[in-house]
Amino acid sequence: MxxxxxxxxxxxxxxxxxxxxxxxxxxxxYATTPEPEQQQVDQPSLWSVDDLQMLGIYDIVNPSMFSGFKRDATQKDMYIAGVKFYEKYTGEHVATNDVTSDPVALQNAVYKIFNIFFLDSDFVKTATRQDVVDMMYRLMKAVEPELNDVTAENPSFDDASDLSQLKPSVQYLVSKGLLKGSNNNLNLNKACTREQLLVLLSRVYYFTKQESETxxxxxxxxxxxxxxxxxxxxxxxxxxxxxxxxxxxxxxxxxxxxxxxxxxxxxxxxxxxxxxxxxxxxxxxxxxxxxxxxxxxxxxxxxxxxxxxxxxxxxxxxxxxxxxxxxxxxxxxxxxxxxxxxxxxxxxxxxxxxxxxxxxxxxxxxxxxxxxxxxxxxxxxxxxxxxxxxxxxxxxxxxxxxxxxxxxxxxxxxxxxxxxxxxxxxxxxxxxxxxxxxxxxxxxxxxxxxxxxxxxxxxxxxxxxxxxxxxxxxxxxxxxxxxxxxxxxxxxxxxxxxxxx
Incomplete structure (x- = not known):
């Protein structure tokens, strides 16, 4: 034969x-049919579905992150997302254990990537939209140090008529269409929801891969x-x-x-x-x-x-x-x-x-x-x-x-x-x-x-x-x-x- x-x-x-x-x-x-799970009350918004679906395909964060969409994101949520993004993008395992369940592993990984001391008391603090934007910007620079910093002409918002007075992180993400605001407001000092955190994570991953031609x-x-x-x-x-x-x-x-x-x-x-x-x-x-x-x-x-x-x-x-x-x-x-x-x-x-x-x-x-x-x-x-x-x-x-x-x-x-x-x-x-x-x-x-x-x-x-x-x-x-x-x-x-x- x-x-x-x-x-x-x-x-x-x-x-x-x-x-x-x-x-x-x-x-x-051959599997037995499981009982239907109770319908989740907390569903994502229609505007976020496409970005969340792609984030699931990218396989960056654990499935457990896709819940509690309307809840305020904590600093712990934010940095877990950041560490997972870094590891997925670079292929480098900076965490010695699963950062979703091991606080020490998360703290060490945050220090390695962001050079930040992430204290126990910070875990439960609410992450503002400004916090998340800053973290995303540093994350982009960490995975692609040569990323072009040039910003286009920025639109104005009701709560930020002159973006040049804001942090470079905000200027950059707005000019690239990653940060869009709501009802013509950026609401940078307001709490960031888990849904908003995940959507921005998805957009930043897509954008960085395209800009770096990877x-x-x-x-x-x-x-x-x-x-x-x-x-x-x-x-x-x-x-x-x-x-x-x-x-x-x-x-x-x-x-x-x-x-x-x-x-x-x-x-x-x-x-x-x-x-x-x-x-x-x-x-x-x-x-x-x-x-x-x-x-x-x-x-x-x-x-x-x-x-x-x-x-x-x-x-x-x-x-x-x-x-x-x-x-x-x-x-x-x-x-x-x-x-x-x-x-x-x-x-x-x-x-x-x-x-x-x-x-x-x-x-x-x-x-x-x-x-x-x-x-x-x-x-x-x-x-x-x-x-x-x-x-x-x-x-x-x-x-x-x-x-x-x-x-x-x-x-x-x-x-x-x-x-x-x-x-x-x-x-x-x-x-x-x-x-x-x-x-x-x-x-x-x-x-x-x-x-x-x-x-x-x-x-x-x-x-x-x-x-x-x-x-x-x-x-x-x-x-x-x-x-x-x-x-x-x-x-x-x-x-x-x-x-x-």
């Missing part, structure tokens, strides 16, 4: 198939030369908070587009998901041990039992769906990677009820693709997924660290993909997904070449239809790159394809 390398298998699935992001969740299907650049191109403009964004279907925020060029292109085109519309999959789940399982009494080798079944059963999956469930999975399930469970158990944080899922959520979402393939197509592979190739998927990292190729093992060796291959693979995606390094991304010459012709042809051609033809239709619309196309990054990818095919056709980063 011709075996696909484990790394190539992982790369292919993570970068080229939306279905990877939502294979059947056994734990949910926001994710992605695999992103603009196609021109046809009747319409098409933007191409190569997706990573499983991701984590590191890819957020994405850079302004990408987000502004999306906002200015009329239509979002994706492999599979994840917001409308009820029928397709039922079809997929039916195809994932044998329906005729066959069990997986009857179609794979005894040695492989032993490995497979041990792996599934390590995730507490019942035998009656894993025995009826087909080899292709068993491989996908193991990949997802490994990613969930050993990292923060999630389909909900995938690039395509993010843009579908943004487009929901704002602009039309059209499918290029659909869930049934992707399910039939996998279910239609030969028995030999499906078993090869499972062999590749179950192979330990030590069985990787020499060139792969040379680049692995001791920490990498302890991770499942799906996690180290996604780490590599995201690192290149964030920097917009297309050459490195192309090198990662270089075709496996040892893979079967069946796999390369059906998984890559035929799908690339179909997507390319679909993009041609978008470019040349008479709608005068701008299309924002998000498909797996692996389809965009290489000599047989969508970008090269469009260039060969005579279109101008410019990378935006």
């Amino acid at each position: 011709k075996r696909i390398s484990k790394k190539f298998m992982m790369l292919s699935m993570a970068m080229m198939l939306t279905i990877l992001s939502f294979t059947y969740n056994f734990h949910l299907s 926001a994710a650049k992605g695999a992103f191109w603009k196609v021109s030369g046809g009747k319409n403009t098409v933007y191409l964004l190569g997706s990573v279907h499983l991701a984590d908070s590191r890819i957020y925020p994405m850079n302004d060029d990408m987000l502004e292109a999306f906002d200015g587009s009329d239509v979002l085109a994706v492999e599979v519309n994840l917001l409308d999959i009820a029928e397709g998901q039922n079809y997929m789940q039916e195809k994932m399982f044998y329906q005729d009494g066959t069990t997986i041990d009857q179609v794979i080798s005894e040695e492989l079944y032993t490995q497979y059963a041990k792996k599934m039992e390590s995730f507490s999956i019942p035998k009656q469930m894993y025995d009826t999975l087909k080899p292709w769906s068993a491989a996908f399930t193991i990949q997802n469970l490994d990613a969930q158990a050993n990292s923060d990677y999630s389909g909900g944080l995938g690039v395509d899922a993010y843009f579908m959520t943004k487009a929901n009820q704002i602009k039309p979402i059209i499918e290029i393939e659909g869930l049934k197509f992707q399910t039939d693709l996998l279910d239609g592979f030969s028995a030999e190739l499906q078993e090869g998927f499972l062999v590749s997924v179950l192979a330990p990292p030590s069985e990787e190729t020499p060139e792969d093992s040379e680049t692995n660290t001791d920490e990498d060796e302890a991770k499942p291959t799906i996690v180290t693979t996604l780490d590599q993909i995201l690192a290149t995606w964030i920097t917009g390094d297309i050459e490195a991304l192309d090198a990662l997904i270089a075709l496996d010459v040892d893979a079967t012709d069946e796999f390369n042809t059906k998984f890559f070449f035929e799908r690339n051609e179909h997507m390319y033809q679909t993009v041609l239709e978008y470019l040349e239809d008479d709608t005068k619309q701008t299309y924002f196309v998000v498909v797996g990054a692996g389809h965009m790159i290489s000599d047989k990818g969508i970008v090269k095919l469009l260039q060969d056709k005579g279109y101008t394809v410019d990378q935006i980063k």
Whole structure:
């Protein structure tokens, strides 16, 4: 049996198939339904929802901070948020323990970052809006010392007609649109609510990432030369908070587009998901041990039992769906990677009820693709997924660290993909997904070449239809790159394809 390398298998699935992001969740299907939680009286204001949602995606503060929105923020709340921001932004762990529960760890971290002695008596003091603005300004300078201090002409407020008389922190945050006030008042001496603290934290994080040009650049191109403009964004279907925020060029292109085109519309999959789940399982009494080798079944059963999956469930999975399930469970158990944080899922959520979402393939197509592979190739998927990292190729093992060796291959693979995606390094991304010459012709042809051609033809239709619309196309990054990818095919056709980063 011709075996696909484990790394190539992982790369292919993570970068080229939306279905990877939502294979059947056994734990949910077997979990008991919890009692509904009592509705929280303290809900965030409508004006703050978008910023709070993005703050949740950035994964800066603990979930416990998303409560008590209308309460006055304390100095402790303020500095916990500041320390968490610093650690997230820099990747440096300055706190020796969790600052939300260890007062000494918080005091030490505040001193390291802000050079401030944070006394026990300060913990319960109310944080004013001025306090929070000052802390945010110092935080920005701490994480990005070279941040441009130039301020634009500032508007006037009823309680601050001459901003030049106020602190530089206020002037800066107002001029950058981060501090907006309420009813034309800044209210700097008033208490800052927890909601206001979190919103400003979210805005400052986004702004600082954009100004420092460290926001994710992605695999992103603009196609021109046809009747319409098409933007191409190569997706990573499983991701984590590191890819957020994405850079302004990408987000502004999306906002200015009329239509979002994706492999599979994840917001409308009820029928397709039922079809997929039916195809994932044998329906005729066959069990997986009857179609794979005894040695492989032993490995497979041990792996599934390590995730507490019942035998009656894993025995009826087909080899292709068993491989996908193991990949997802490994990613969930050993990292923060999630389909909900995938690039395509993010843009579908943004487009929901704002602009039309059209499918290029659909869930049934992707399910039939996998279910239609030969028995030999499906078993090869499972062999590749179950192979330990030590069985990787020499060139792969040379680049692995001791920490990498302890991770499942799906996690180290996604780490590599995201690192290149964030920097917009297309050459490195192309090198990662270089075709496996040892893979079967069946796999390369059906998984890559035929799908690339179909997507390319679909993009041609978008470019040349008479709608005068701008299309924002998000498909797996692996389809965009290489000599047989969508970008090269469009260039060969005579279109101008410019990378935006």
